[in-house]
Amino acid sequence: MDAGDADIVLIDVREGYENDEFNIGGKLIPVGAFMAAIPGLSDHKNEEIVLYCRSGSRSGMAKQLLVASGFTNVKNLLGGMLAWQANFG
Numbered sequence: 001m002d003a004g005d006a007d008i009v010l011i012d013v014r015e016g017y018e019n020d021e022f023n024i025g026g027k028l029i030p031v032g033a034f035m036a037a038i039p040g041l042s043d044h045k046n047e048e049i050v051l052y053c054r055s056g057s058r059s060g061m062a063k064q065l066l067v068a069s070g071f072t073n074v075k076n077l078l079g080g081m082l083a084w085q086a087n088f089g
Contacts, residue, residue: 009041009049013062014081018054022081022089026050031058038069045071052077052084 010026012019019028029037031053041049049071051059056078063076077084 007048009044009047011041011049011051011059011062013051013053013058018081022085024052024081024084026052029062031062034062034065038065041066041071046073048073048075050075050077052080054080055082056080 010024012023012026012028013031013034014028015030016028049066051062051066051074053059053062056076057080059076059080063074066074079086
């Protein structure tokens with residue numbers, strides 16, 4: 001990501017206030033609005049998508065929704081932003 005050449009679609013499924021406190025540049029789609037947003041993500045159906053939240057729980061649910069909708073390369077950032085900040089913050 002730092003090099004800027006990674007072809008990754010980052011999606012933050014946290015709430016807006018959580019994203020305001022700390023974010024890594026992902027598109028904000030709160031988990032409560034995620035189902036409605038899936039059709040708008042169809043252009044990325046075969047691209048690598050990395051979902052994240054605070055701890056990995058909400059993004060895990062969002063991953064299941066995308067996979068069930070036919071997305072082929074979806075990943076959940078295990079440990080979420082808590083692990084990210086502990087390792088890279």
